[in-house]
Ligand SMILES: NC(=O)C1=CN([C@@H]2O[C@H](COP(=O)(O)OP(=O)(O)OC[C@H]3O[C@@H](n4cnc5c(N)ncnc54)[C@H](O)[C@@H]3O)[C@@H](O)[C@H]2O)C=CC1
């Protein structure tokens with residue numbers, strides 16, 4: 001971790017910096033301006049030469065503390081906070097943990113990202129789901145200083161100049177939301193900015209994107225949340241959401257502004273309500289290097305989980321064609337999963353000549369089972385609507401309840417992306433005991449924790465100890481009291497979006513194609529060993545997220561090259577990329593990942 005390779009990397013970075021900034025100094029700021037810039041600030045770790053030459057003498061206590069010592073000191077204070085808040089309400093504890101991390105983020109980014117990367121399993125639930133949901137809900141009260149950029153409906157016509165207010169010369173990754181569907185918490189308006197911030201923290205931690213080159217963006221087009229409109233602390237526009245062409249003209253203007261300044265950036269759309277998630281994806285995906293994480297990232301992760309569930313039954317992968325899968329939630333995520341799963345089926349069918357296609361999916365929304373009899377059938381859900389006649393389960397009609405569907409279909413997999421906490425209740429989970437699978441899979445993928453379709457403990461208790469379980473937000477493994485443990489997987493798009501963005505960036509892809517997304521999902525699916533699958537492990541531990549992201553990123557680069565979408569990145573031309581072997585591509589990706597170490601801020605004399 002603290003090895004020589006990092007030091008060498010650090011020096012290379014310093015030299016790169018110094019070629020951009022002329023003169024004997026690497027940083028142009030002086031004195032307190034440096035201490036107040038979280039990118040350059042080293043707190044008590046500034047060496048004496050830097051204190052002398054950067055006007056810091058006397059502005060810091062005299063003793064120079066090492067990075068390692070600062071790290072230990074932070075971790076000690078974090079652990080004391082955990083100990084001292086043991087009896088407090090969980091939300092109070094979560095927010096206290098978020099605050100201490102956020103303060104460090106605001107003060108010293110290098111130390112912040114180091115503690116985040118080295119303790120990602122502990123800290124992801126604080127900076128990402130579930131705590132990020134709580135932070136968004138309380139954003140008005142928690143707000144101290146801005147992070148990222150805010151483009152509002154009032155900025156129409158100004159965005160191309162506003163984008164130059166962002167201080168970094170280069171931006172590689174933008175995560176954009178309009179706050180209209182934040183996790184399963186609904187319309188949180190401008191308070192949804194916490195989501196792009198949390199996602200980009202995961203980009204830094206998992207994909208090694210340089211934090212100076214990330215940009216969280218809130219498009220504030222109003223909110224339809226009446227509570228927020230009346231809340232004095234609300235910081236967004238107090239107006240109903242723009243609709244139709246007015247709405248699209250704001251998103252268009254932002255996209256044009258962002259790509260006119262940073263033509264090689266990658267933009268991730270996050271937590272848009274369904275209609276705009278689909279519409280903007282179709283509108284921009286052939287024009288810009290962008291993707292929608294909820295639709296496409298989630299779909300890849302779910303597909304990897306579904307294939308893992310096949311393997312967990314001891315079946316070959318093409319048995320996926322015979323799996324009965326019930327998806328609860330027909331929104332951007334649920335429909336994205338179904339459409340990707342259907343494409344995977346079609347690909348498999350091409351290789352299995354004697355298997356005929358049949359509809360193996362059942363889709364439910366808030367009105368129950370979706371069938372062709374539905375009066376106002378959503379065109380996006382129509383391909384998955386059940387009909388009548390051969391291949392249909394008798395007695396299941398339009399609007400059938402989840403319990404009826406599970407009892408009659410006896411699915412191999414029950415997958416929730418409904419945003420409704422607890423709808424996999426005791427009866428539904430008990431009905432999964434009659435599944436046709438020897439090892440049924442239950443995926444409660446909605447976030448945050450309180451919106452999960454069931455808890456891990458309930459899933460194992462009611463559906464049986466042999467199930468494979470995954471949830472969108474983390475739960476602890478479940479002890480059965482007989483020495484055995486039910487493994488809890490986290491089925492979250494965090495296993496793919498960082499690699500998709502990284503691979504798109506490092507290939508210099510013009511767009512993000514279906515092939516690149518499939519490569520990402522395929523890489524995740526094959527990451528887990530047979531031995532792990534046997535133990536109910538279908539997703540990697542979050543502790544290895546940098547490793548998995550390196551491989552996903554490389555798979556995406558290779559797919560972009562194969563489809564002739566890669567235009568190259570930095571010194572690496574498209575031709576050179578095409579000449580790299582698989583191992584060399586992994587190496588190329590790994591070498592381009594940023595890692596937090598203090599860089600020298602002055603040249604040696
Ligand atoms: N684990 C992960 O990686 C991801 C999880 N999600 C989670 O999935 C959830 C849904 O996200 P979106 O699809 O974007 O939302 P959405 O609002 O587009 O869709 C929600 C869907 O659930 C349905 N629904 C509502 N109540 C229901 C009920 N009682 N029974 C059955 N269906 C019901 C709605 O009719 C709608 O079709 C959210 O909680 C989100 O946090 C989303 C993306 C990734």
Ligand SMILES: CC(=O)C(=O)O
Nearest residue numbers: 183271294447492493
């Ligand atoms: C994980 C995620 O993207 C969501 O819940 O929306």
Ligand SMILES: [Mg+2]
Nearest residue numbers: 183270271294
């Ligand atoms: Mg999301």
